[in-house]
Amino acid sequence: MEVIELRKKSSSELKKELEASCKAFLSHRMQLSMQQSNNTAKLKELKRSIARVRTILREQSSNNENKKKVT
Numbered sequence: 001m002e003v004i005e006l007r008k009k010s011s012s013e014l015k016k017e018l019e020a021s022c023k024a025f026l027s028h029r030m031q032l033s034m035q036q037s038n039n040t041a042k043l044k045e046l047k048r049s050i051a052r053v054r055t056i057l058r059e060q061s062s063n064n065e066n067k068k069k070v071t
Contacts, residue, residue, distance in 0.1 A: 018053045
């Protein structure tokens with residue numbers, strides 16, 4: 001999913017996306033360890049998607065805190 005699409009989502013939707021990405025990462029890692037899959041590049045993609053979602057969640061929480069301080 002692209003960053004622009006992720007930024008439009010609410011924090012609860014992002015948390016669900018994060019959970020799904022983490023489950024997919026663990027599942028694919030298990031498949032690799034059992035030699036059911038050879039696609040090691042997918043792990044890298046999943047790690048990056050998890051990092052993107054976490055970064056956007058952190059940015060949103062930081063923006064919310066800054067808005068509270070101003071008002």
